[in-house]
Amino acid sequence: MAISEMTWHEVFDACQGRCQYCGADLVSSLLAYRCAEVDHLLPPSNPDRDKPENLVLACRPCNGSLSRAHGLGLFTVAQRKAYLEGTNAGFEARRIQHFKAIYGRTPVE
Numbered sequence: 001m002a003i004s005e006m007t008w009h010e011v012f013d014a015c016q017g018r019c020q021y022c023g024a025d026l027v028s029s030l031l032a033y034r035c036a037e038v039d040h041l042l043p044p045s046n047p048d049r050d051k052p053e054n055l056v057l058a059c060r061p062c063n064g065s066l067s068r069a070h071g072l073g074l075f076t077v078a079q080r081k082a083y084l085e086g087t088n089a090g091f092e093a094r095r096i097q098h099f100k101a102i103y104g105r106t107p108v109e
């Protein structure tokens with residue numbers, strides 16, 4: 001089931017407009033805001049899946065890379081972040097590329 005508009009904004013505010021995986025600031029521009037998605041930590045079979053505490057803000061590239069995460073048993077932000085960083089060799093390169101596309105410069109660490 002899709003989450004309500006109100007829940008979407010609740011999650012967005014709770015995460016302060018930042019992707020919980022790569023840290024992208026999704027309020028910095030309209031383009032960045034359009035990349036904002038809500039990620040479900042729990043699989044579709046879990047009845048608590050749509051509760052705000054089980055939802056986090058993610059940018060489209062991160063969320064799109066997590067399609068197999070439920071099947072792999074990754075149900076927390078920490079597990080999913082480690083999966084994105086550890087098992088995808090191109091993640092950092094894609095993160096920088098994505099950052100450049102949004103901000104027009106490389107990230108300052």
Ligand SMILES: [Zn+2]
Pocket residue numbers: 019020021022023024058059060061062063
């Ligand atoms: Zn991200």
